[in-house]
Amino acid sequence: MVKVIVDGIPVEVPAGSSALQACEAAGKEIPRFCYHERLSVAGNCRMCLVQVARAPKPVASCGFPVGEGMQIFTDTETVRKARRAVMEFLLINHPLDCPICDQGGECDLQDQAYGYGSGMSRYHEDKRAVTDKNLGPLVKTVMTRCIQCTRCVRFSTEVAGTPELGGISRGENLEITTYVEKALTSELSGNLIDICPVGALTSKPSAFQARPWELKKTDAIDVMDAVGTNIVIQARGGEVKRIVPRINDEVNEEWLSDKGRFSVDGLKRRRLDRPWVRVHGKLHPASWQDAFVAIAKRLEGVPGSRIGAIVGDLCEAESIMALRDLMHALGSSNLDCRQDGAQYDLTDRANYIFADGITGIDEADAVLVVGANVRQDAPVLNARIRKRYLSLGRGGLPIGVIGTLPSDPTWAYEPLGDDPTALNALMDGTEGFAAKLKAAKRPLIIVGQEVLVREDALAILAGCRKVLAAGERAEGWHGLNILHTAASRVAALDLGFVPGNGGRSVRGMLSGGVDVLWLLGADEFPVHSISPDTFVVYQGHHGDAGAARADVILPGATYTEKEGTWVNTEGRVQRGFQAVFPPGEAKEDWKILRAVSEVLGATLPYDTIGALRERMQLGVSSAAAAPEVASQVALDARPLVPATHGYYLTNPISRASPTMNECAAVYAPSAAVAAE
Amino acid sequence: MSDVNHDQPTHFAFDEVSEAEITKVLAKYPPERKASGALPLLYIVQDQMKRQTGSAWVPTVAMDVVAERLDVAPIRIYEVATFYTMFNLKPIGKYHLQVCTTTSCWLRGSDDVLGACKKAAGIAHVGGTSADGLFTLSEAECLGACANAPILQVDNDFYEDLDGPRTEALIAALRRDEVPQPGPTNGRHGSEPEGGRRVLLDANAGAAGPQKG
Numbered sequence: 078m079v080k081v082i083v084d085g086i087p088v089e090v091p092a093g094s095s096a097l098q099a100c101e102a103a104g105k106e107i108p109r110f111c112y113h114e115r116l117s118v119a120g121n122c123r124m125c126l127v128q129v130a131r132a133p134k135p136v137a138s139c140g141f142p143v144g145e146g147m148q149i150f151t152d153t154e155t156v157r158k159a160r161r162a163v164m165e166f167l168l169i170n171h172p173l174d175c176p177i178c179d180q181g182g183e184c185d186l187q188d189q190a191y192g193y194g195s196g197m198s199r200y201h202e203d204k205r206a207v208t209d210k211n212l213g214p215l216v217k218t219v220m221t222r223c224i225q226c227t228r229c230v231r232f233s234t235e236v237a238g239t240p241e242l243g244g245i246s247r248g249e250n251l252e253i254t255t256y257v258e259k260a261l262t263s264e265l266s267g268n269l270i271d272i273c274p275v276g277a278l279t280s281k282p283s284a285f286q287a288r289p290w291e292l293k294k295t296d297a298i299d300v301m302d303a304v305g306t307n308i309v310i311q312a313r314g315g316e317v318k319r320i321v322p323r324i325n326d327e328v329n330e331e332w333l334s335d336k337g338r339f340s341v342d343g344l345k346r347r348r349l350d351r352p353w354v355r356v357h358g359k360l361h362p363a364s365w366q367d368a369f370v371a372i373a374k375r376l377e378g379v380p381g382s383r384i385g386a387i388v389g390d391l392c393e394a395e396s397i398m399a400l401r402d403l404m405h406a407l408g409s410s411n412l413d414c415r416q417d418g419a420q421y422d423l424t425d426r427a428n429y430i431f432a433d434g435i436t437g438i439d440e441a442d443a444v445l446v447v448g449a450n451v452r453q454d455a456p457v458l459n460a461r462i463r464k465r466y467l468s469l470g471r472g473g474l475p476i477g478v479i480g481t482l483p484s485d486p487t488w489a490y491e492p493l494g495d496d497p498t499a500l501n502a503l504m505d506g507t508e509g510f511a512a513k514l515k516a517a518k519r520p521l522i523i524v525g526q527e528v529l530v531r532e533d534a535l536a537i538l539a540g541c542r543k544v545l546a547a548g549e550r551a552e553g554w555h556g557l558n559i560l561h562t563a564a565s566r567v568a569a570l571d572l573g574f575v576p577g578n579g580g581r582s583v584r585g586m587l588s589g590g591v592d593v594l595w596l597l598g599a600d601e602f603p604v605h606s607i608s609p610d611t612f613v614v615y616q617g618h619h620g621d622a623g624a625a626r627a628d629v630i631l632p633g634a635t636y637t638e639k640e641g642t643w644v645n646t647e648g649r650v651q652r653g654f655q656a657v658f659p660p661g662e663a664k665e666d667w668k669i670l671r672a673v674s675e676v677l678g679a680t681l682p683y684d685t686i687g688a689l690r691e692r693m694q695l696g697v698s699s700a701a702a703a704p705e706v707a708s709q710v711a712l713d714a715r716p717l718v719p720a721t722h723g724y725y726l727t728n729p730i731s732r733a734s735p736t737m738n739e740c741a742a743v744y745a746p747s748a749a750v751a752a753e
Numbered sequence: 754m755s756d757v758n759h760d761q762p763t764h765f766a767f768d769e770v771s772e773a774e775i776t777k778v779l780a781k782y783p784p785e786r787k788a789s790g791a792l793p794l795l796y797i798v799q800d801q802m803k804r805q806t807g808s809a810w811v812p813t814v815a816m817d818v819v820a821e822r823l824d825v826a827p828i829r830i831y832e833v834a835t836f837y838t839m840f841n842l843k844p845i846g847k848y849h850l851q852v853c854t855t856t857s858c859w860l861r862g863s864d865d866v867l868g869a870c871k872k873a874a875g876i877a878h879v880g881g882t883s884a885d886g887l888f889t890l891s892e893a894e895c896l897g898a899c900a901n902a903p904i905l906q907v908d909n910d911f912y913e914d915l916d917g918p919r920t921e922a923l924i925a926a927l928r929r930d931e932v933p934q935p936g937p938t939n940g941r942h943g944s945e946p947e948g949g950r951r952v953l954l955d956a957n958a959g960a961a962g963p964q965k966g
Contacts, residue, residue, distance in 0.1 A: 240826035245835045256831040257813065471785060 083149045096138035096149055097125055105151045108160065108189045110167075110274045111226035112139035115330060116235055122167070122226050124189065126159045127151050135159045157193070164193040170205040171275070172221050179217075180276030182289040186224065207252055213260025214739045215339055216269055216278050223253055223277035229269045236332070237263040238463045238487025253277070260743050262484075264456035264724055267338040271321060271331070280319065282339055282736040287311075287318045296323060297653035298643045299337040300391045300636045301731065303561035304435070304455045305645025306333050310637050310656035317344050317637050317657055327436050328649065334456040335740070336724065336731055343734030347620045349632035350661025360630065365662065368629050369676040375612045375628075376593055376677060381408025385591035387583055388414040388574050389598030389617065390563035390728055393641025393653075396633075396666035397569050398693050399681060400597050403670055406679035410577030411586055414569030416602040418584060419529035421559070421570065422538055426697060429570055430648035432555035433521060438465050443517035444476040447497070447541060448717040449525020449560045452486050453724040455646070458560070463487045475513040477503075480527055480717035495716040497533065500540035504547055515548040525560045526720065533713040540712060561646040562727075564636075568644040571695050596623045597666065598633065600729050616669060618659070619729035631673070632663035635730060639665040640686065642695065650695045760844075765815040771801045775822070787823050791833045794819045795840055809849065809908070810841040838893070845889035846882045848927050850874065851906040854892050857899035862916060866903050867892070869920035887928060900944040901937055910935035914947075 078089045081096075083103035090099045095118070100107050110122035120140035127138045130148035135156060138149070150156065168190065175181045207220035227244060230253060234240040239262050241255050255261070261269075269278045292311035299306035299320070307323040320341055322333035352368035353360040363371070376384070386404050388397050397414070404412055415421075422428040433441075438461045451459040466474045466488040476490040479499045491510050493499045503511045514520050522541045528534055538557070545556040561567060569575075576582050581590050589608035598617035604626045607613060615627035618635045636643075638659040642652050659665070664672075667689055674681045683689045725741040726732045767775065778793040795811055798819060803809035811834055820827040834840045841849070850870050854863045867890075870876065874888035882889045898904050901913030905920060912923055914937045926933050941947050 234826075240828055243828035243832045245831060247836045256828060256835075 079143050079145050079147075081143050081147045081149060084151055090143060092143075094143050096127060096129065096136065096141040096143055096147070099143050099147075100127065100138060100149060100151055107138055107151060108192065109139060110185060110189075110224060111228060113228055113231075113272060116228060116231040116272075119227050119231065122224065123163045124160060124167075124193075126156060126163065128153050128156050160193045161195060164190060165195055165199070167224050168194065168198070169200045170221075171224060172204070174222070177285075178219070178222065178276040179279040179284055180222075180273075184276060185274035205249060210254045211258055211260070212255065212278075213266070214736060214743055215266055215281055215335060216261065217281035217284055218278060220252065220254075220277055222275050224275055225251055225253065226274055227253070228272045228274065229253060229278060232269060232272050233261070233263060233266075235467065236268070236460050236463070237265045238460070238485075239263040262744065264335050264453060265332055265460060267335045268322070268332050280339075282342060283319045287313050292318055293656070295637075295654050295656035297637065297656060298564075298641075298645075298651045299333065300564035300643065301336040301340060301728065302334060302455050302457075303564050303566060303646040304329060304334075304457050305564070305643055305647075305649055305651050306337055306457055307651070308333060308337065308653075312637075312656045315657050317341050327434075328645065328651075329457045330461075332457050332460055336727070336737065339736045339740070340731045340734045342736050343619075343730040343732070344635055344637060345660070346735070347729075347733040348660050348663070349618060349620055349624060349630055350659075350663055351632055352662065353627070353630040355628040360627075365672070368631060369673050371629050372614055372673060373676050376407070379592050382411070382579075383592040384409040384595070385411035385581060385586035385593070386413075386595040386597065387416060387586065387599040387602065388412075388565060388569050389596070389623075390416065390565055390601060391636060391730070392565040392569070392598050392666070393636065393639065393643055394565075394568035394572065394693055394695060395641055395686060395689055396597060396670060397565065397572055397574055398689060399667040399670035399674075400595065401572055401574055402681050402692070403674050403677075403679060404595070406674065406681070407677065410580035411591055412574050412580060413576055413583045413586070414563075414566060414574040416563075416583055416599055417526060417530050418582070418602075419526060420534040421529065422535060423570065423575065426571070426648065427555055428538075428557070429559055430567055431523075431558040431560060431646040432648075433519075433558055434647045434649075435461060437519075437558070438462055438521060441465060441517075441519050441521035442469075442474070443514050443520040444474065445493075445503070445514060445520065445522045445541075445544070446476065446478045446480070446486075446490070447500075447522060447524045447537065448480045448527030448529075448531075449523050450482060450484075450486075450527075450719050451523065451525070451560065452482075452484060454525060454560055454562050458646075459487065475510060475517075477510045477514070480525075481719055483719050496714050497528070497531075497537045497540065497712045497717065498714050500537065500544060500712065503544045504540070514544065517548065518551040519554050520545065520548070520550070520556055521558060522556055523558050523560050526562050527717045529559070531713065531715075531717075533711065536712050559646065564643055564645070567646060567648055568642065568695060571644060571648075571697065572693065596627070598729070599623055601727075616666060617729070618663065619733055621729040621732060631669050632659070632661065633666040633669060634659040634663055638663075642690070642693070644695055648696065762812050762814060765798070765812060765818050767797070767818070768801055768805070770804070771797045774800075788825050788829070790823055791819065791825075791830060792837070794822065795830070795834055799840060806844070807847055808844040810844050813842075838891075841889075847887050848889070849906075849908050850888055850890045850924075851893040851896075852890070853894070853896045853898075853902070853904045853906070855895035857895070858903035861902040863903040865917040866905055866915050866920045869917040870905070870924065873921040873924035888924070907935075913937045914939040914941060 079092050081099045083100050086103045088102045090102050097107050107125045109125045111119045118140045120137045125138045126135040128150040129136050209220050210218045230242045233242045245252050245254050245256050270280050291313050295310045297308050297310045299308045306329040307325040308320050309323050311319050320338050324331045352363045352365055354363040354371045477493045478490045479493050481495050528537050541557050587606040593612045596615045600621040600623040604622040613627045614629045615623045616631040616633050618633050624630050637656045640655045644650050671681050725737045731737040774797050778790050779787055782789045798811050798815045799809045816830040817827050820830040852867045870890050875883045876890045879892050896904050903915050905912045919938045
């Protein structure tokens with residue numbers, strides 16, 4: 078630790094800290110544009126100038142290392158003059174278009190110009206103008222506003238791992254561009270909008286829609302993947318206008334995937350806003366009462382074993398709990414949350430979550446990815462792997478991959494084979510990657526959905542465990558980590574939403590396995606395989622595959638319209654709050670289940686969400702023990718197949734989003750080229 | 754940069770001469786630092802284009818090839834190539850006339866040199882190429898030969914101590930495919946004083962040592 082005196086306040090900061098960090102530790106706010114805590118230091122905006130005792134001139138605090146006993150002054154006349162001069166230079170070529178700029182109200186330049194701007198310009202020469210660049214369907218550019226802080230260049234190079242932006246030309250002609258006019262290929266490109274301190278990079282889909290001070294902000298959890306990214310939903314007049322990330326260093330740092338950010342416009346399209354009942358093969362609008370009666374009528378005399386329920390990927394824990402209670406009350410044990418047919422080892426909770434946690438990535442000293450396309454399955458988590466990869470230097474973090482990666486994962490890796498038999502070589506290998514894995518104290522094996530949906534899934538998991546057992550591992554280190562893609566999955570497994578004794582799985586419920594099938598937002602399974610004789614109740618928010626097949630549709634709420642609890646892939650229990658109301662007659666899902674239970678004569682024992690939550694046991698596994706098949710099925714030499722649905726259209730909300738559809742169209746051709 | 758040339762070739766590959774050069778260049782750097790070879794490799798591209806097409810320039814596809822060879826993202830090479838004015842990002846004439854117009858040259862008459870270039874080469878504006886495709890004219894910042902100002906750099910050669918008529922004569926010679934001897938054009942030797950030495954004329958003066966007064 079180094080002792081520094083900032084404006085007379087003594088503070089202790091770790092050696093190697095910058096003067097700016099010391100000032101922050103002393104509670105002094107230093108204006109900055111180019112400096113960002115999570116990016117490398119560029120030191121080119123000069124806004125963070127401070128005075129240091131015995132230094133001949135003001136120093137840029139962001140890149141100035143502290144020394145023992147250093148005296149820093151952040152608020153002297155010299156400092157203020159210097160910052161005013163820097164601001165004057167920045168404003169010379171910055172257009173005065175704040176009234177039509179989307180950054181207005183949350184603009185660093187605007188804010189700091191209040192403190193250091195001069196109120197009038199002394200510049201009479203021609204201003205610089207820069208052509209706008211086309212960066213694809215998500216990021217809008219107004220490049221004349223750019224102050225060339227290069228945060229975007231550093232973000233795309235360092236965090237996103239897609240070095241496509243750069244500073245072209247020099248001096249007066251310097252421009253930030255891709256040079257070859259192409260759409261950014263990152264799944265994290267939306268973060269460029271947040272990171273840009275001015276209005277040069279703004280959101281294309283939400284351009285000219287709202288002012289930041291008009292928006293009501295609600296904390297919530299992203300459901301587009303299973304990372305559980307902390308978000309802020311910003312709404313105006315009952316409509317979600319935009320979603321931005323919230324800082325949580327243990328989960329998403331301050332990033333958000335593009336799907337989580339830009340699926341917003343899917344929230345108001347293709348919505349189910351009233352109940353529907355199928356009469357003579359055709360869906361008719363109905364009242365809630367009619368819909369409930371239709372369900373009650375059909376359920377009359379149907380034994381519990383002929384009733385089934387499937388939970389979708391976006392559901393919150395409360396509605397899963399309510400549906401489980403309802404099914405148990407009806408005598409059914411045909412419950413399943415694994416639409417994709419994934420198999421988990423349910424004997425211990427640590428076996429079906431990302432057991433070492435997302436922060437575990439920061440400690441890993443070797444990584445083995447088995448059947449996961451981490452970049453698309455969990456872009457934010459992938460950025461964390463890249464961070465660890467970069468922090469250990471070239472070749473410092475050995476990464477092996479079993480399976481095929483359709484795109485550059487943004488870290489260097491050793492391909493170990495495209496089928497799970499590659500594990501055999503790792504179990505008793507003594508050279509190459511096997512040796513590195515064996516020597517690792519904290520090896521991280523990431524198992525993805527490509528593995529879990531296979532018949533030999535449990536054998537592969539057992540194989541991974543054998544690989545882990547081959548070396549000496551750090552105390553308390555699990556090593557085996559499941560990367561989920563469905564936001565609801567871990568909560569559903571925690572709550573035991575899997576077939577009970579003699580119960581049927583998703584596959585068993587299809588093709589006439591049950592007479593009545595309750596779909597809670599479930600659209601990602603072969604809906605067409607449901608027997609024509611099965612009576613389908615679809616409870617959900619979007620008119621997607623499930624609703625099209627339904628006999629009764631009960632309109633539910635999206636994640637922005639209900640308070641709910643989500644459990645992410647590492648088993649972290651998080652709560653999101655209601656930002657807006659569901660459209661039309663749609664209701665919160667647990668309330669629908671509570672109401673229908675009364676009509677069915679199986680009233681659920683709670684009337685408030687609080688009482689419901691008391692029954693929920695998250696964070697422990699209440700699932701049934703795994704079927705004993707691991708020993709019988711051997712590793713299959715069929716290659717692991719990457720999912721073919723791409724990144725942008727993976728759930729009912731993103732499929733309803735015009736922005737996500739545009740992305741899928743723009744990025745599809747390049748994906749096809751990469752696959753060749 | 755707005756003046757990216759849109760008439761780009763679709764393919765570029767280093768030829769044998771270039772490959773030999775690249776081997777020499779990359780041998781200077783440790784393998785994990787071979788990105789340092791960006792500038793030399795871009796020069797090699799430009800030279801090869803000159804050999805193959807008669808026009809020394811760097812097409813975008815060649816920058817991609819350089820990036821691949823150096824294991825860096827293409828944008829890193831675009832940044833370097835656009836930063837330095839020595840790389841031409843669009844086709845140029847057979848001879849690249851680069852007139853230094855910075856202070857020393859300007860005071861010594863670079864305006865005349867520039868005017869002579871325009872007139873003799875038949876180029877209307879700086880940055881333009883003559884209709885016959887022989888000459889491209891550009892303005893250069895200080896070329897670092899102020900003692901011999903004003904300077905005209907033709908491709909890689911300096912022609913020094915120019916004035917209007919001599920510039921015109923030089924261009925006329927180039928037009929005839931003659932390449933005059935680079936260096937001072939007014940008969941002086943290197944950067945020695947014009948018209949011979951003017952100091953230290955007395956060979957014995959130094960032997961007596963400094964006079965004390």
